[in-house]
Amino acid sequence: xxxxxxxxxxxxxxxxxxxxxxxxxxxxxxxxxxxxxxxxxxxxxxxxxxxxxxxxxxxxxxxxxxxxxxxxxxxxxxxxxxxxxxxxxxxxxxxxxxxxxxxxxxxxxxxxxxxxxxxxxxxxxxxxxxxxxxxxxxxxxxxxxxxxxxxxxxxxxxxxxxxxxxxxxxxxxxxxxxxxxxxxxxxxxxxxxxxxxxxxxxxxxxxxxxxxxxxxxxxxxxxxxxxxxxxxxxxxxxxxxxxxxxxxxxxxxxxxxxxxxxxxxxxxxxxxxxxxxxxxxxxxxxxxxxxxxxxxxxxxxxxxxxxxxxxxxxxxx
Numbered sequence: 027x028x029x030x031x032x033x034x035x036x037x038x039x040x041x042x043x044x045x046x047x048x049x050x051x052x053x054x055x056x057x058x059x060x061x062x063x064x065x066x067x068x069x070x071x072x073x074x075x076x077x078x079x080x081x082x083x084x085x086x087x088x089x090x091x092x093x094x095x096x097x098x099x100x101x102x103x104x105x106x107x108x109x110x111x112x113x114x115x116x117x118x119x120x121x122x123x124x125x126x127x128x129x130x131x132x133x134x135x136x137x138x139x140x141x142x143x144x145x146x147x148x149x150x151x152x153x154x155x156x157x158x159x160x161x162x163x164x165x166x167x168x169x170x171x172x173x174x175x176x177x178x179x180x181x182x183x184x185x186x187x188x189x190x191x192x193x194x195x196x197x198x199x200x201x202x203x204x205x206x207x208x209x210x211x212x213x214x215x216x217x218x219x220x221x222x223x224x225x226x227x228x229x230x231x232x233x234x235x236x237x238x239x240x241x242x243x244x245x246x247x248x249x250x251x252x253x254x255x256x257x258x259x260x261x262x263x264x265x266x267x268x269x270x271x272x273x274x275x276x277x278x279x280x281x282x283x284x285x286x287x288x289x290x291x292x293x294x295x296x297x298x299x300x301x302x303x304x305x306x307x308x309x310x311x312x313x314x315x316x317x318x319x320x321x322x323x324x325x326x327x328x329x330x331x332x333x334x335x336x337x338x339x340x341x342x343x
Contacts (some may be wrong), residue, residue: 143230165224
């Protein structure tokens with residue numbers, strides 16, 4: 027097991043390096059000069075050159091990448107062009123908020139998606155299967171930003187039960203695990219959970235149906251094992267696949283929640299990316315994309331290790 031983990035870590039290093047290169051080049055391929063957002067319209071040529079030298083934009087791209095990567099390795103992601111604050115602190119606070127939202131959405135989606143998937147797979151062809159399958163199709167089909175607007179209209183504007191935007195009553199952008207802040211988490215978390223719920227439900231349904239048709243399940247039943255014990259074996263065999271899907275969905279939610287965080291004004295990475303794009307804040311955009319990509323890479327590593335711990339056949343394969 028230890029050798030497998032070390033081998034996977036060796037695979038992660040070149041992937042992380044490639045991710046950093048792609049993140050660096052993507053933002054440089056965008057047209058225009060990002061410094062035009064902060065330079066005055068009447069800036070002289072000397073002022074423009076001084077500003078470009080301050081941010082390192084006057085050097086060749088390979089040199090810029092090398093210097094940027096060296097600073098990143100030391101935890102320095104630069105300073106935001108728009109605010110002048112360190113990018114690392116801005117991204118760290120946003121990642122924390124996005125992680126809270128993504129974890130809550132993944133927990134909701136995984137819980138209900140697994141339940142619906144097992145019900146649909148275990149009672150395949152029944153009315154329960156059709157109802158659970160319809161819910162999973164709805165989850166992967168409905169536009170989540172539209173669903174978020176509908177939930178705000180119903181539960182905030184009409185009923186007044188839940189707050190529509192923000193992360194807390196004080197408007198500070200910092201979420202705390204108490205009842206007042208929890209009310210701000212419910213609507214965005216439920217909105218974000220519908221897609222992973224549908225994907226996990228469909229995956230688990232297919233896995234459970236396939237496992238129930240395998241010979242070892244028939245042998246367990248032939249030995250007189252009760253349905254509860256048979257279901258426990260089915261759950262154990264379906265768990266690695268469900269865990270892999272959950273890990274991937276958590277990574278997707280961390281980096282793909284721009285619309286949801288914008289609709290609910292949730293101060294996470296999606297909201298930060300949206301602001302960085304419109305402000306053409308190159309260091310902030312680079313830092314946010316890099317951190318999200320590295321989190322996704324290491325989430326895949328963690329899922330691989332957990333899958334191997336649950337199912338040693340993966341390691342032998």
